[in-house]
Amino acid sequence: MTRLNVLDSSFLIAENRETPMHTGGVSLYSYPKGVDKRKFLNGLKEILLAGTDLRPMFNQRLSNNLLSKANLTFSWEQDQDFDIEYHIRHSALPRPGRYRELFALISRLHSTLLDRNRPLWEMHLIEGLAGNQFATYLKTHHCMLDGVAAMHLTDSMLSASNRGRVNQSPLSLEAWEHYKKKNLATRKAVSASSSDIKSLADKLTEQIGSGKNLAQAVMKYANVWLGGNPALNAPWHAVPRSIISSEVTGSRRFVAQSWPYQRIRAAGRALGGTLNDAVLAMCAGGLRRYLLQSGALPNKPLKAMVPISLRVEGDLESSNAVGFIVANLATHLEDPGERFTTIRESMLAGKELYSGLSAGEAELFTQIAMSPMVISKLLSLEKALPAFNLVISNVPGPKKKMYWNGARLDGIYPASIVVHGQSLNITLVSYGDQLDFGIIACRRSLPSIQRLLDCLEDTLSEMEEFAGLV
């Protein structure tokens, strides 16, 4: 029995029918030249089904004791009736098998809860895509994997060569140990998190007493309410209402698209910022256009929560290890240059806040700053009092083109989580020379979210034009 820590547990506590807490990854692959497509896909399925000794949590279920029934504490235990055929699923698209049909299927698959009586994951092999492609959709509960951990999993089944073959299941303990040995020195994570809520309180008292840096960081946040630092943004502070802030229903709409890494980086550099600043500016401008078209742009700027990884290099064990910065998206500004500058300054102010902290302090700070969020989720206050408008998350993926037993990986598109008050999530993965955007939205709150893809492209063009690049 492994007890889940507070952050991991919070994803279970906050979950209900309207706000499932799983994330998904959609991967597009090209079949190797000249293969029999059906045989090839069945071969991959065989490899996935063959896994017996799986890595932790992939063959474990939540223990069904009284405390977990009351949503108080959770532990993992071996699933004695583990049935891998339940988890590995073969799906298909109706003709003509465009991305549109793929997005419709992913939207539906992402809208349903995982079965808490079983290990909290599903893997779909999806055939029927037009052209020479197939897709996978991996759905895992956020309590067992965060974005970076999911990316390690994807990595572990891939090779950098089209001649590479991995014939053990990517979910097997063997594959995982092999991957860990090959790629990273295993170190135990520096973890300030604790096993249950009571001892978190003890830890906080204990560590804040000796943590001058931490106290200063908390003070800086408090100062935001007093108007002390206009560039720094804090959760719950000056968050405008819009259709993005609505109460969500259980159904989702998923869309995705890739952009060239070079295009976005060049725009960012020309405007005096980082790649990530450019990504945020692209999302900000895209949202501004989308909301203007919907007649729903708020007067005050939208605020985005931007997760930053607190994962210590070599930590492959933690399920979740993230901090965050609140970015001012400056969606009220028409001028793309002013918008970019405002976004950049808010990111710098947020980074500065974390810069004086050790890894352990940073994790603890995140828990302090976020703990009202966990509580407000419990009390369903988010609809009235959102901490920010949406999450925009940038997850580093493989740097080179990768292959799954000869099939080229063409893109990795994340489908993340929406909650009450935040009916949209944009998560992107950097992969090779491209950035893969995955957008998930509450289907009822946000009309025709596929329009946002055009809005993102239009904004990138606008930025390029403004910077004199085209």
Next chain:
Amino acid sequence: MTRLNVLDSSFLIAENRETPMHTGGVSLYSYPKGVDKRKFLNGLKEILLAGTDLRPMFNQRLSNNLLSKANLTFSWEQDQDFDIEYHIRHSALPRPGRYRELFALISRLHSTLLDRNRPLWEMHLIEGLAGNQFATYLKTHHCMLDGVAAMHLTDSMLSASNRGRVNQSPLSLEAWEHYKKKNLATRKAVSASSSDIKSLADKLTEQIGSGKNLAQAVMKYANVWLGGNPALNAPWHAVPRSIISSEVTGSRRFVAQSWPYQRIRAAGRALGGTLNDAVLAMCAGGLRRYLLQSGALPNKPLKAMVPISLRVEGDLESSNAVGFIVANLATHLEDPGERFTTIRESMLAGKELYSGLSAGEAELFTQIAMSPMVISKLLSLEKALPAFNLVISNVPGPKKKMYWNGARLDGIYPASIVVHGQSLNITLVSYGDQLDFGIIACRRSLPSIQRLLDCLEDTLSEMEEFAGLV
């Protein structure tokens, strides 16, 4: 706002993640000769999507007031954001597109809850079946339709001729009014049910006082506990435990098969009973074989709840109008003749109980006899105290071969509900010269339920042999 009656509401109150309360209907069709399959299917989809003024409950959602949030009373209200594209879904099967792949898809679709923020139905058009077939899967919440009502809906989109065309949506109010006018005189249902639990109690007092017949029927049930009538079976009385009586999880396995009506009727006649007796004997023998193979046959006979329709001829308005008989399946008896006789006698005793009652009294009697079930569902007592082992339901379907705009309907397979303590449900529809069996089971409780199909066939052969028919 239309208030739901007690029986309809009970399906909402008893619902949770492990026990969804929707039913499904899988229909198999053959494409008309020579059509472009893709165009034909898209044409059907267009007709379904074109519905605007839909029949009641297909464009209504549960009102979201405090009483319904507390699971106390429910009402229907117009869904102001009705989005038909959410409900009409295009799905596909992976190759080779056998019934096996169809059953896997239906199993998954049937395992997920309907979205209570929207009208409680989904309709899937499913392509990719081998041969010349396609399928539909209609999922509706039991609080809005029972089996007979669902059959009327299916009927309303079909023609008895392959040249018949219905170009209005089968879900439209127009199609429904037309169907009602054409097929049946509309009469308001005789309804003893009332609008909430409090007034049900008043009604009971009021009616039992003047209902001698009813009091006698209740007395007969009470007498079962005293050993007064060995043939009559009552809920909760002498229900054996087996793997069928387990606590269920949320995932389902669906299988289906057709048998010739004539074969089953001939076996029933030769053994001195009705078609329905023969169906029950086939299920009983099939279950005996299946449980023997699993090493899990209980010493005492399994008890099946057999719903009987209390729908007054011409009543197209009631969502639910069913009574029930508890059948002794005599699964402890090896001899097929003795087993048949025991089943038949228990059915006769059950029918005799209802024979003295008027339609209103019968409905009220059902509510009295079943009310502990509603309560035990609420208290999750079913695992410890099941009212019976499973439901075996026989729903009358179209008598002639039917067509949907030229596509021949090849079979109608129901997927019903399982609850804690009853991890299996067998529902069949009579259609033309065949009986279509749809079997739904908790995937975790019952291993390899597809074996039950062979067990049913083996039992029918055994009955034929015993009766000297082969």
